[in-house]
Amino acid sequence: MAELNLSTDNIAFIMFDACDGEQCAPMINLRRSAEARKSWRHKLVPALCCSAVILALLSGSLKYLNQQAALDRLGDEIAATSKKAQHVRALVDQLHEKRNALVRLRLQRSEAPGLIDLWEETTRVMPSHSWLTEFRLAEISGKREGQVTMIGFSGAAPSLVGIIDGSRLFLDAALTSPVAFDTAEGRERFALQATVRRPTMLKEAAR
Template structure:
């Protein structure tokens, strides 16, 4: 521990001063210029120091106490200490109650600054703590990375399962939409049996067909008839086609005495198909019986 010399209260001269606030940073140097005016001694003849008693709220000035001890009162105690005098960290003065005034009368260049014997150990322990902290942080970071990699693999597996499920769902949707499209197309377009049945009921007896073509949405009839001009009127109003018309002029056939015709129409139901046709043309149960 540092060694201090404590002088008795009666050995010091104390003066109370008021100084500007800017003097706080170099208080000892400022007080050194006040020794000649405040004491009967010169600055070289005394050991001195100052302590701040307070700061005024009105103007911010400092209340300072100057403590000075003649060197003639300090030299005998120092001589009595012998070799220990060189090991002193400071010289203080006791107050009226015996407690130190918390000043240091020893010149700054003579103060013994003792090094902390635990300083090297403290630095070593601090370095070890930093290394341990860095290792801990590295381990935490590694653990976080491992957890992130595992979580990423789990997400990838879940995502692959989700993609497969989405692909299967899309396939199912495509199948359903395709089936709906086929059903709607089948419902919108009459079957060949229905067309033949409708033609057999609408064409007159003196008409026979050489060719009947069902291509996409187009119906084409080529044949001979002794009532060819009246065929359009007979075919109009059907629920299986619309807009019947002759394609080209009628051509007389000398061998049969009939007119050769080519007639076209657009296939398509003009009214909704019955439920049986919507289900793919399945026969009605009552008709089956």
């Protein structure tokens, strides 16, 4: 081969033509190792490609499973948080309602005449021949109205009904017991009740 300037890459095998009976000369295969190396390489490349594809699929599956688990966990947390938020919202709404009711009540009380206002009004309209020994203020059950009770002595007790009823703070005045003359005081003893005007009535009366 050296004398013929031949390379082993161009010769697959060397075989002699001479045969001795049934036995032939041996053959030398020059490309066995090269083909074996090529065959090994040909098998390794697809195997590596398949392994890479399998690993990519496994990685994608694991990532998808992790994401799905995270989404499920996040969904559970959102549901639990939503329930808590709804409960808190209901409590906040209840507090707002109570606060508004309290504000309205305070406004009503601030607009409605108090005990001192009623006493001053009674003193203003009461005639000089009359005086009180008892003055009570009570709320009428089931209504936003107050009721005053006046007990005392007067030189003309029946006339007090019209006087009290004509006041800007009272209405529906009426005697609650018969008028009796008290010899010790020299006056008629009376018991009178009147309803306190509501703030809306006061505004209408002012107009």
